[in-house]
Amino acid sequence: MIAQQPLPQRDASKQYSGHMASNSVDDLRSFIEVLRQAHAIHEFTTEIDPVHELGAVLRACEQEGKAALFHNVKGAHMPVLGSALGSHERIGLAIGCDREKISNVLEAATEAPIPFREIDGPAPCQEVVTDNVDLATLPIPVHAPKDGGAFLNAGVVIGRDPVSGRHNLSYVRMQVKGADRVGINLNTWRHLREFFETAEANGCNLPFCVAIGVDPVLMIAAAFRYDGDEYEIAGALRGKPTPVVRARTCDIMVPATAEIVLEGEILAGGREDEGPMAEYTGHYSGIHPQPVGRISTITRRCRPIFQTTAGASFEHLLLGTAVTREPKLKRLTMSTSPRVRDAYLPPYASGFLALIAMDNPRPGEVRAVGLAALTSHVNINTVIIVDSDVDIFNPTEVFWAMSTRVRWDRDQVVIPRTLGNELHPSADRTGEISKSIIDATLDQTLRNSYSKIVYPKVDLAKLLAAESSKKTS
Ligand SMILES: Cc1cc2nc3c(=O)[nH]c(=O)nc-3n(C[C@H](O)[C@H](O)[C@H](O)COP(=O)(O)O)c2cc1C
Ligand SMILES: [Mn+2]
Structure with missing residues (x-):
């Protein structure tokens, strides 16, 4: 069991609340609206196959600088959003700033964290609760041509430190291995891996949740390396506490407005082959023994939107390796x-x-x-x-x-x-x-002996326009 710890007290005078005033985003749906208004998203009503086709279309959209919303995914009962934050422009839209300011806004967020707030009453993310889990009911794509199967990879994975009780948000790809089983690619140095190793050393499973389809500030917070409770980063970026609710089966707070939440445990003592998948290195990962997770409950909104990102996508690279x-x-x-x-x-x-x-x-x-x-x-x-x-x-x-x-x-x-x-x-x-x-x-x-050659700028277009007007006159 995870011990409950009081949240650390912060200096309220450092709370960061400035830049979000005009931003209307507070969940995935409102962000999709913002993307529509900014013409930053392509929408598809044509049927798209989640096996290989969706990943390829997503890549083509990313190359045009757009997110993609698939309304008609073969075999699916819900729309699928991809590449929500796959450009600086869209990250800027998510946090309400120009692309040049992203770095400063993210830096400021780490200096003025805002803890989460537990909501009263029913949460949208728990409108429908299913204990009879079958991951095949979710439109989890097989993205890249040589991927070893369907991977959940845009969900925010939430764990709690078995020692301090703080929440950690991160991305950890999960390969679907059965109706309620996933392979979990836990890399070295990751906080969730540390938590799991602590739990496993005590012979315990580690509870975790995956929040799919969230306010994009939670997606940004999940890509951050931060030693405190990572909901604090999302709160700071939004300028107000993230509304959360207690998961149904474990002592983890989940985002109240998530589209879908998986609840489960990483199993102590077991390792199974996982991979390959298109990775952020631009190469496929190999197949390696990795921990296994069991999903015990799925909660969701009534008409949920599924969210995905292709491995090695711009979104994966930008969020996971650069901006944060x-x-x-x-x-x-x-x-x-x-x-x-x-x-x-x-x-x-x-x-x-x-x-x-x-x-x-x-x-x-x-x-x-x-x-x-x-x-x-x-x-x-x-x-x-x-x-x-x-x-x-x-x-x-x-x-x-x-x-x-x-x-x-x-x-x-x-x-x-x-x-x-x-x-x-x-x-x-x-x-x-x-x-x-x-x-x-x-x-x-050598600095005094060598200087870079720089010619003065000229207005070539103006010069050429003058030339052609001479020719025509
Ligand atoms: C789309 C995406 C997928 C990722 N997949 C994994 C993964 O499968 N395994 C992993 O260990 N890190 C993965 N990462 C990187 C971590 O999520 C990221 O470094 C995060 O900051 C780790 O959290 P931590 O610093 O709290 O451990 C991924 C990042 C992104 C953006
Ligand atoms: Mn962390």
């Missing part, structure tokens, strides 16, 4: 040196690469900043530091700096045998990997 890790990357690197101008985790590098721009770094500072970047998230294994005349958001410029400003015998440090993520193709199954800092800044002794 940048605030800490910036905080640690900028507090290491005031000469750090910007820091970026490009989603195209799956969260393994950090790019940092610095102004005239002093001796030793580049490596100090590189070490700070590596410690900001365990998955980061390469840090490239460039001068601030290089645009870190433009890969062409970063490659140019690497090709012209690095002396490889001197400007690269390799740190062997460091904890990373076991899904990286060069890591072993414990997650051990080697990491690297690449100093692609101009050597201090």
Whole structure:
């Protein structure tokens, strides 16, 4: 059993409530409305097969910068939403800010947490309760061509620390293995894995819930690394407490407005093969022994909307590897040196690469900043530091700096045998990997001799228009 702990008291003067005033989102449905108004979603009434077709259409929508709502999924009794937060624009819509402000808003949320609030009375997420569980009643897609089956992957997995009682929100893909059985891919370093290992060491199963179809701030909170009760991050992002209700079968609070909630336990002592699935590394994961979960109850709204995300989708990469890790990357690197101008985790590098721009770094500072970047998230294994005349958001410029400003015998440090993520193709199954800092800044002794060539900007269109008007006259 999980011990109930009082929530820690917070300094109310630090409560963050500013930026959400005009945002009308408080659940998945209201977010879909916002996406419609912003023309950020494609809707399909044509029948779509959840096996392989839905994943492919989702990918095509993502490439156009859109979410997708499938109203007619083959064999399904409910619509399916995909890629809700698969772009900076849609993340901005979810939290009511411009894309440039996302990092700041997320950083501020960690500094001014707002705890959840238990609602009185019946909760929408428990309008219908089913104890006779059959996961086949849910439209869980088989997304990518070589996926080993149907995976639940956009649900927010909620667990509680058996020691402190705090709630942890995260994404953990679950492979459907039977009517009420799932394989659970619990990676190294994950909080839920720590909870499970503690429970299992005491011979206990670990209760968990999966909330599918939630207010998008809960989706963002689930991708965060945070040591407190992670409902606090969702509350801070929304500017008010997340309404929750007690699960039916365990001592876990679930979001009251979720579309669907699965309640179950991760079983102590059992491991079964799980995978493969299209992973955020851009490769399929292998098949590995993983813990097994049993779902005991499904609760839902009367007419629920199912939510999914394809493995290795923009949404998976943005949420899981980039946007939610940048605030800490910036905080640690900028507090290491005031000469750090910007820091970026490009989603195209799956969260393994950090790019940092610095102004005239002093001796030793580049490596100090590189070490700070590596410690900001365990998955980061390469840090490239460039001068601030290089645009870190433009890969062409970063490659140019690497090709012209690095002396490889001197400007690269390799740190062997460091904890990373076991899904990286060069890591072993414990997650051990080697990491690297690449100093692609101009050597201090060369700064006065070499400067980047920059031509003045011209208005070519105006010049050419003048040319063609000459021709016609
Ligand atoms: C769509 C999506 C799927 C993910 N799937 C998994 C997974 O299967 N296993 C895992 O350990 N982490 C997965 N992650 C990453 C974790 O959910 C994420 O790092 C989260 O912060 C972990 O929570 P924690 O820091 O509280 O442990 C996924 C992330 C996203 C966005
Ligand atoms: Mn956590």
